[in-house]
Amino acid sequence: MVRSISTHAIAPAAVLRGDGAWSDALPRIAALSSTPLLLGRSGATARLRDRFCTDLEAAGLPTRSVQLEFDCCEADLERLAVESAGCDAVIAAGGGKVLDAGKLLASRLGLPCITVPLSAATCAGWTALANLYSPEGAFQGDVALERCPDLLVFDHDLVRQAPPRTLASGIADALAKWYEASVSSGDSSDGLVQQAVQMARVLRDQLMIDGAKALQDTTGSAWVRTAEACALTAGVIGGLGGARCRTVAAHAVHNGLTLLPGCHGVLHGEKVGFGILVQLRLEERLGGNRLAGQAHRQLLPLLRELGLPVTLDDLGLAGASLSDLQRVCQFACREGSDLHHLPFTVSPGALLEALVGAAEPSLLSS
Template sequence: MGSGSPLATHAIAPAVVLRGDGAWDEARPRIASLCHQPVLLGRSAATAPHRQRLKADLESDGLVPSAAQLLNDCCEDDLQRISAEITACANDAVIAAGGGKVLDAGKLLAHRLQLPCITVPLSAATCAGWTALSNVYSPSGAFSGDVSLDRCPDLLVFDHGLIRQAPPRTLASGIADALAKWYEASVSSATSHDGLVQQAVQMARVLRDQLMLDSREAMADTTSEAWVRVAEACGLTAGVMGGLGGARCRTVAAHAVHNGLTQLEACHGSLHGEKVGFGILVQLRLEERLGGNQLAGQAHRQLLPLLRELGLPVCLDDLGLASASLSDLQQVCAFACREGSDLHHLPFQVTIGALLEALVGAGEAIPTPPSRP
């Protein structure tokens, strides 16, 4: 920061990150040094066998874990209920094992109760296991807002063996979410004079390039080195940009579109990164049409076929919105354009009507401009 600049505070990374095959077993002595009676937080029935194994391992290490389960997304109803359970059980740490919403809930509970936080991602669908941020939703799954936390987790356990067992769809979703780091950070922060922000933007560019090169092979072969690079890029590296570069490096229009889409029940079956990936296409259309940025059109032409190959949604129909009414789509756009939305990090004004047009045309190819004679 330059002379006279306000003090900046950064929560950049977990205190300890263990990654690779067997990371969970390696983490067990560290967990025992952090707590004796942790709560093990989870949600889905699909990951229940993994959580049972983790709980059994903790018990064999002499710990006394209790289990807690989210009934919805990371919402206040669940947070209040589980917070009371933790207090009643005198738990001394929170271990969150699951997808992004479980990890967000675990981090927020640990933050509020001032307990050690251990994150154990069970997919590479988001970087929530890394960050000092939690997204909060309504009980029905509509995005409400985000909460900045005072620190990243005390321990992040990124066990490749656990991650490999997640459905391939979760990795594709993670790829889309991680790709957004470049498209959002570059438009919101590329002109910053802050050295850390500049470095975060360039890290996001390298991250995008690696995902462009490795994603297809990673999706085809979970035993490949490409899979390792991509899974760690999505679950680990993608978390660095927001911590290093701050909020403006985290989210812009792509995430604002995600937040708007969550207001519709028909979209609740789509994963976080699936909505964000669609949001990138929307953002690029806005940049090309409203910002006059021909490079955004080129980026759209490059990204669209990759998202299709990965089985990610690229149009409203893919998101289950084929029969959505005009009123529904306007609700999405109104939420994305509301005061304080990340959408306003774009360097130009976006109206509800302009966003609606970009939303409808997101999956249509942008024509290549004619070459100059």
């Protein structure tokens, strides 16, 4: 009898969430580390990182503060490996690329990892996965890690300080869990995968109900549900479903778009949200999926209400040349791309048509 073993890195060893979670986390950090490395990047979060250093020092934890120069890339990771000498844990505080870099650095050095998301823009604080980019910001690939972080600190007080745009981006990224996993894994016979896909459906429904309310009022319960859905629940789905609960065309489109400097200022989830529209257009036009057309008509108004990009112009690519867009499509359709988890063949030309027409009315009537 053939044994089938599946490995899942499902969740961080511990999660602290709520108002004031950072302060409550200090004793837990002290149990993991005596001399932590604090990693950040954005100037907008420098004040918070200064506070973290002060708090850690007051807790008896001398801390070395360092910064990413680029996105999560090998050049930074090599430098940080040298600068981390003498430190016994990595605390990554910031957005998704900082969290990815911290996880990957800790993994390579064999150190405990503490993630402190300073927005709800992604679920990177939760997952055992890191995306690598070039110094210019172009996606290069993802790296599966052996385990999730040792501690995740999701402090509502801190996350509320992030620009509303980051939460809208997180909503788009979390919505993609359903639109991608239902295509790649919806017919799986694996119980855990089936449950992860259904969790993604519930997550989508909740975000459609609460998303706009959350952006309007950061003090209400809708904000809490939405922020935690984006930063935490989306990670649960990826951990439970594992490698077989895959990304598909939405993230492949994101990856291709990172090649173009014109949209480097566009957030990860903003590109992914646009990619969902592209994927639904492909499912409708190439797969003849009438339900995809209905889903497109349902999703488009929400993305617009959240202020998310739905056209190439919205992405800052109004002046992009045909050759640039073709390069995006070639990359998204390259061998091994997640786009090929679609149940039909997609050529770069067909993808280009879907990119250009992402927000156009559906061809198939309801």
